[in-house]
Amino acid sequence: DGIRDAQESRGLGDVYKRQILRGFAVLGILIMNISSFAMPSMAYFSPFVYDVNLLNHIIYSITHIIADQKFMAIFSMLFGASTLLFTNSIKRSGKSPFISFYNRNFWLLIVGFIHSTYFWYGDVLFIYALCAFSLFFFKSISPKKQFILGILIYLIPTFSNYAINEYVLDHLDAEDQRQIKLHWNPEDEVLQEELETYRGSYEKQIKHRAKMTSGGDGFGEAIIGLSFLTDLFSRSFGMMLIGMACFSLGVFSNTLSKQLYKKLMIYGFGIGFPLSTIGLFLAYSFDWYWKYIQFLGRSPNHIATPFIAFGYIGFIMLWIQSGSFKRFQQKLRSIGKTALTAYLVQTLIATIIFYGFGFGLFGYVNRLVQLLIMFLIWILLLSLCPMWLSKYHYGPAEWIWRMLTQMKLVPLKKKNK
Secondary structure (H helix, E strand, O other): OHHHHHHHHHHOOOHHHHHHHHHHHHHHHHHHHHHHHHOOHHHHOOOOOOOOOHHHHHHHHHHHHHOOOHHHHHHHHHHHHHHHHHHHHHHHOOOOHHHHHHHHHHHHHHHHHHHHHHOOOOOOHHHHHHHHHHHHHHOOOOHHHHHHHHHHHHOHHHHHHHHHHHHOHHHOOHHHHHHHHHHHOOOHHHHHHHHHHHHOOHHHHHHHHHHHHHOOOOHHHHHHHHHHHHHHHHHHHHHHHHHHHHHHOOOOOOOOOHHHHHHHHHHHHHHHHHHHHHHHHHHHHOOOOHHHHHOHHHHHHHHHHHHHHHHHHHHHHHHHHHOOOHHHHHHHHHHHHOHHHHHHHHHHHHHHHHOOOOOOOOOOOOHHHHHHHHHHHHHHHHHHHHHHHOOEOOOHHHHHHHHHHHOOOOOOEOOOO
């Protein structure tokens, strides 16, 4: 009970620290997502799929180690923390937390569906909303149980992929194995079709995304889809539970000792970066062989991700404590406060740049140019979000979401003082 009381009392008082961290995560997510906007989908997972050269291998390796899954893990933890904040706030207002929370995430589900169907296949909002419907029932268990359960759920893909590799893979028939092999080594016609689709009309893109989510006919393709969904749900839900525990224990409020945050950074980076690097080295040593990459090959980075995510959290909290670059902190805070809008704006800008209804650069720019475009999007968000919040209480998407959740008109424009 003492932890819960402390959790509630510091909830709003330290919200700006979580907003800085959330802004940091929103920008960081684009380090990996930019490649899925700009190149054929499998290029996100393998440097051997498209535009294979030394520069792209180097950039892929660096971004894989420092970014792949790591910022989404932070985002997931903060989503878990926001679950406690929201339900506690609703409880204090005398309303039903269950109804309000489910209404809130129903609308997030709708936004995620629209985003993934009509704009970009890499959406996470839909998955987050689905996870939230179950997450509600874990909000009242102790932080220790949340943390342990979160770790166990997070590690499910590691164990399930090992089991499939050991007991299922060799028993698949030749056609099913061929399907998995082609998934990791798509034929030129498949890549060309994707290039033509995203350089082409908006209608073709919608049909292609529908085809991606419908799955295939064979057992091999079913295994790929199940493995991907298990990975995505387990990563998201597991880190949300861990985030709940961390919020209750004060990790995100920056009230813990400087030594603890230093340890988070030292052990997080000290364990996570070498483990992720070893995983990448093993992938290259196995020549990205489909049998290894589909199952065992993803485990090192999967295990490394929470360590690196906590390393980043420790770094941000120490940075906030230092008080340096205050102005930049405020810019990050603005992005964190408008995180949903910023996430959707990233999609809007990137699809206009890369897809056929815009400039149609899909598949034309290498990974270095993609990073330069990513920096430009960062600069734009760091400029626009503070400007918007100087006049308005919420981001546009947050404002609409809030009104749908509360089912009433909410003032957007700030009153002139």
